[in-house]
Amino acid sequence: MASQDITPVxxxxxxxxxxxxxxxxxxxxxxxxxxxxxxxxxxVVNNTIANLQRAHLATGFGFLDGRSGxxxxxxxxxxxxxxxxxxxxxxxxxxxTMLVAVAGIITATIIGFVIGVGRLSHNxxxxxxxxxxxxxxxxxxxxxxxxxxxxxxxxxxPQARQSxxxxxxxxxxxxxxxxxxxxxGEGAWLAGAAFxxxxxxxxFIRRWAYxxxxxxxxxFPILWTSLALxxxxxxxxxxxxxxxxxxxxxxxxxxxxxxxxxxxxxFMSLYLALSFYTASFIAEIVRAGxxxxxxxxxxxxxxxxxxxxxxxxxxxxxxxxxxxxxPLTSQYLNLTKNSSLAVAVGYxxxxxxxxxxxxxxxxxxxxxxxxxxxxxSLSVLTSLFMNWFNAKxxxxxx
Amino acid sequence: xxxxxxxxxxxxxxxxxxPPLGERGIVRWIRLNMMATPVDAILTILAIxxxxxxxxxxxxxxxxxxxxxxxxxxxxxxxxxxxxxxxxWSGACWAYVNANFDQFMYGRYQLDQHWRVNLVGILFxxxxxxLLIPKAPFKTANAIVFFFIFPIAAFFLLVGGxxxxxxxxxxxxxxxxxxxxxxxxxxxxxxxxxxxxxxxxRSKMPVIKMLCVIFIEMVRGxxxxxxxxxxxxxxxxFLPPGVSFDKxxxxxxxxxxxxxxxxxxxxxxxxxxxxxxQYEGADSLGLSYWQKTGxxxxxxxxxxxxxxxxxxxxxxxxxxxxVSIISMFDLLGTVRQHFxxxxxxxxxxxxxxxxxxxxxxxxxxxxxxRYSIFMERRLDTGHKR
Numbered sequence: 001m002a003s004q005d006i007t008p009v010x011x012x013x014x015x016x017x018x019x020x021x022x023x024x025x026x027x028x029x030x031x032x033x034x035x036x037x038x039x040x041x042x043x044v045v046n047n048t049i050a051n052l053q054r055a056h057l058a059t060g061f062g063f064l065d066g067r068s069g070x071x072x073x074x075x076x077x078x079x080x081x082x083x084x085x086x087x088x089x090x091x092x093x094x095x096x097t098m099l100v101a102v103a104g105i106i107t108a109t110i111i112g113f114v115i116g117v118g119r120l121s122h123n124x125x126x127x128x129x130x131x132x133x134x135x136x137x138x139x140x141x142x143x144x145x146x147x148x149x150x151x152x153x154x155x156x157x158p159q160a161r162q163s164x165x166x167x168x169x170x171x172x173x174x175x176x177x178x179x180x181x182x183x184x185g186e187g188a189w190l191a192g193a194a195f196x197x198x199x200x201x202x203x204f205i206r207r208w209a210y211x212x213x214x215x216x217x218x219x220f221p222i223l224w225t226s227l228a229l230x231x232x233x234x235x236x237x238x239x240x241x242x243x244x245x246x247x248x249x250x251x252x253x254x255x256x257x258x259x260x261x262x263x264x265x266x267f268m269s270l271y272l273a274l275s276f277y278t279a280s281f282i283a284e285i286v287r288a289g290x291x292x293x294x295x296x297x298x299x300x301x302x303x304x305x306x307x308x309x310x311x312x313x314x315x316x317x318x319x320x321x322x323x324x325x326x327p328l329t330s331q332y333l334n335l336t337k338n339s340s341l342a343v344a345v346g347y348x349x350x351x352x353x354x355x356x357x358x359x360x361x362x363x364x365x366x367x368x369x370x371x372x373x374x375x376x377s378l379s380v381l382t383s384l385f386m387n388w389f390n391a392k393x394x395x396x397x398x
Numbered sequence: 399x400x401x402x403x404x405x406x407x408x409x410x411x412x413x414x415x416x417p418p419l420g421e422r423g424i425v426r427w428i429r430l431n432m433m434a435t436p437v438d439a440i441l442t443i444l445a446i447x448x449x450x451x452x453x454x455x456x457x458x459x460x461x462x463x464x465x466x467x468x469x470x471x472x473x474x475x476x477x478x479x480x481x482x483x484x485x486x487w488s489g490a491c492w493a494y495v496n497a498n499f500d501q502f503m504y505g506r507y508q509l510d511q512h513w514r515v516n517l518v519g520i521l522f523x524x525x526x527x528x529l530l531i532p533k534a535p536f537k538t539a540n541a542i543v544f545f546f547i548f549p550i551a552a553f554f555l556l557v558g559g560x561x562x563x564x565x566x567x568x569x570x571x572x573x574x575x576x577x578x579x580x581x582x583x584x585x586x587x588x589x590x591x592x593x594x595x596x597x598x599x600r601s602k603m604p605v606i607k608m609l610c611v612i613f614i615e616m617v618r619g620x621x622x623x624x625x626x627x628x629x630x631x632x633x634x635x636f637l638p639p640g641v642s643f644d645k646x647x648x649x650x651x652x653x654x655x656x657x658x659x660x661x662x663x664x665x666x667x668x669x670x671x672x673x674x675x676q677y678e679g680a681d682s683l684g685l686s687y688w689q690k691t692g693x694x695x696x697x698x699x700x701x702x703x704x705x706x707x708x709x710x711x712x713x714x715x716x717x718x719x720x721v722s723i724i725s726m727f728d729l730l731g732t733v734r735q736h737f738x739x740x741x742x743x744x745x746x747x748x749x750x751x752x753x754x755x756x757x758x759x760x761x762x763x764x765x766x767x768r769y770s771i772f773m774e775r776r777l778d779t780g781h782k783r
Contacts, residue, residue, distance in 0.1 A: 144730055156748075341623065376620065
C-alpha cells in the first residue's frame with residue numbers, strides 16, 4: 001500500500017544522512033571556516049614577507065630606540081626634543097591624546113547635561129534653543145567642526161600685537177590663548193600634600209557620617225566640612241610656608257606676548273570641536289535618561305513631601321543615571337577615538353606622531369600595531385572604569 | 399402661592415465673561431511657557447539677550463554684507479587686504495562657493511563628462527524616491543533595480559572605459575560625488591555584512607562566534623582613521639606583488655568594514671530583544687535556520703532597530719569626510735583644498751566654504767534622521783510598551 005511507504009524512518013537507522021544532523025553540520029561549517037581563515041592568513045603573511053623582502057624593509061620594533069629627528073610642537077608634562085627616541089615621541093603622542101580626550105570628556109559632559117536638561121525645560125525658548133543646538137551639531141561631521149574652529153575662527157583672530165584682552169589677564173590671538181600660571185616656590189609641596197590629605201580625610205568622614213546616619217538617623221554637614229577641609233588645609237599649609245607662589249602674568253610687549261602659558265590653536269580647535277560635537281549626543285542621552293524615569297516616581301516623591309530639588313537629586317537622577325551610563329560610555333569612547341582627527345590640524349596626538357614616524361621609517365606594520373594596541377587599551381580602560389561606575393549605580397535587587 | 403414681591407427673574411443664561419487678559423491667547427501662552435517661575439523669566443530674558451546678540455550680526459554677515467558673485471578674491475577682501483570692499487567690512491564670501499561650485503560637486507572629474515555624473519544622480523533620485531514613499535507601487539521590482547542594477551549601471555557610467563565612454567580615473571573624482579558614492583556603497587555593503595556579523599555573534603558555533611566577536615570588538619575599538627590608514631598602507635603589503643588596488647576602492651573597503659562592525663552591534667540589539675518564544679515557535683513549525691531567521695526573527699528585529707540603523711548610516715555619511723586624511727577629496731576635502739587657491743585666499747573664504755559644506759552635510763543627515771522618525775511611526779504596529 002502507498003500509505004506504508006510514508007511511515008517515518010526511525011531515527012536510529014543508518015539511512016538518515018549524517019549531513020542532516022545539526023551538530024555534525026555545525027562542526028563541518030566551523031572546520032570549513034577555520035580552514036579558509038588559516039589559508040587566508042597564510043597567504044597574507046606569505047605575501048607580506050615577500051613584499052617586505054622585495055622592498056628591502058626591515059621589521060621588528062628595534063627602530064623605536066632610534067633618534068626621532070623631528071620636533072613636537074606641544075609636549076606638556078615631559079621633556080622632548082628632536083634628539084629623543086621614537087618611543088619617547090610616541091609617549092608624548094599618547095599623553096597628548098589622553099590630555100585632549102580627558103579635557104574634551106569633561107567639557108562635553110557639562111555642556112551635554114546642560115543642553116539635555118534644557119531640552120526638557122518648561123521654558124519654550126530654552127527648549128527650542130537646545131533643540132537647535134542638538135540638531136545642528138549632530139548632523140555635521142566632527143572634522144568639519146574642527147576646521148570651523150581652526151581655519152574659520154581661530155586663524156582669523158588678530159595678530160599678537162592686537163591681541164584681544166580677556167578678563168583675568170588672559171589674551172587671545174592667532175597664536176592661541178595666553179593665560180597666567182602660578183609658579184610654585186620652595187615648600188609648595190606641603191600644600192599639595194595637604195590637598196591630598198584633605199581629599200582622603202573627606203572620603204573617610206563621608207563614610208563615617210553615612211554609617212552614623214544609618215545607625216542613629218543624625219545627619220552630619222558633610223558638604224561644608226569637606227569644603228572647609230579641601231580649601232582650608234592647603235591654605236593653612238601655604239600660610240605656614242609664607243605663600244611661596246608667584247603668578248606668571250602674560251604681558252603684551254612689542255610683537256609677542258611674554259610670560260604666562262599658551263594653549264595653541266591646534267589643541268583649542270580640537271578640544272572645542274570634540275566637546276561641542278559630543279555634547280550634542282550626550283544631550284540626547286541625558287534627555288532619554290530623564291524621560292525614562294516614570295512620572296509616578298517624581299509624583300510619589302512629591303506625595304512623600306520631598307521638595308523639587310530633593311526629588312531630582314535623590315529620586316530622578318539616580319534612576320536616570322542607570323539609563324544614561326551605558327550609552328554615555330560609548331560616547332566617551334567615540335570622543336577618544338575622534339581625537340585622532342587631530343592629525344588634520346596638526347595637533348601632535350598619537351596618530352599624528354605615529355604617521356610622522358611611519359613616513360620616516362616606513363614601518364607600517366609596526367606603527368599600525370602600536371595604534372591598534374594603544375587605542376584598544378584606552379577603550380578597554382574607559383570601559384572598565386565605566387562598567388565599575390555602572391555596577392555601583394545599578395539597581396540593587398534582592 | 400406666587401411671591402409677587404420678586405422684582406426680577408432672569409429667564410436666560412448669562413454669557414460667560416471672556417477670561418482676563420492674562421488667561422487667554424498669546425499672553426497666557428507666554429506666561430505659561432516663558433514666565434512660569436522667576437527662574438523661567440530670568441532664563442527667557444537671558445535667551446532673548448543671547449538671540450539679540452547672535453542673530454542680527456549673523457544674518458548681516460550671512461546675507462546682507464555677503465558678496466555673492468565675483469571673479470576672484472577682490473570681492474571678498476577689504477582695501478587693506480588688496481580687495482575692493484571698504485575697510486572693516488566682514489561678510490560671507492559666497493562668490494567663492496559660486497565660482498568653485500562645479501569643483502565642490504564633481505572634483506576634477508573631466509569637464510565634458512559631467513553629464514554622466516548628473517545622469518547617475520538623476521537615476522539615483524528617480525529610483526530612490528518611490529522606494530521611500532510607502533504608497534508607491536512595485537516595491538520589490540524597484541528595490542531590485544535600485545540595489546542590483548543601478549550600482550552596476552552607475553559603475554559603468556562613472557568609471558567608463560566601455561561602450562565608447564572615455565575612462566575616468568577615480569583619482570580625479572572629488573567633491574560631493576565622492577561623498578555620495580562612498581556613503582551609498584558603504585551603506586549597501588555594511589547593512590548585509592552587519593546582519594551576517596550579528597547573526598554570527600549570536601551563533602552557537604564557537605569558532606564562528608569567536609571570529610565575529612574579535613572582528614567587531616577590534617574594529618569598534620580603533621578610530622576610523624586607523625582603519626583607513628591600514629587600508630591604504632597595509633593592504634598593498636598583504637596582496638601578491640604586482641596586484642594593486644585603486645585608492646578609492648581601498649577607502650571603500652575601509653569605510654564599509656568599519657561601518658559593518660557598528661551595524662552588527664545595532665542589529666544584535668534587535669536580535670536580543672526578540673522574545674525566546676518567537677525562536678521556539680519557529681522551531682516548532684519545523685522551519686530551518688535560514689527560514690526562521692529570514693521570515694520570523696530578522697523582520698521583527700530590524701524593524702525594532704530602524705533608528706539605530708539610520709544613526710549608523712548618518713555616522714557613516716559623516717565619517718566619509720575622514721578620507722581627506724588619506725589624501726582623497728570628498729566634499730570637505732575639496733572645499734579645504736581650495737582655501738589655498740591664491741585666487742581666492744581671503745580671511746572670509748575658509749569660514750564661508752566650511753559653512754557651505756556643513757550645510758550640505760547637514761541637509762543629508764537631517765533628512766535621513768527625519769525619514770527614520772517617519773518610518774518608525776509608520777511601522778509601529780502598536781506592540782510597543
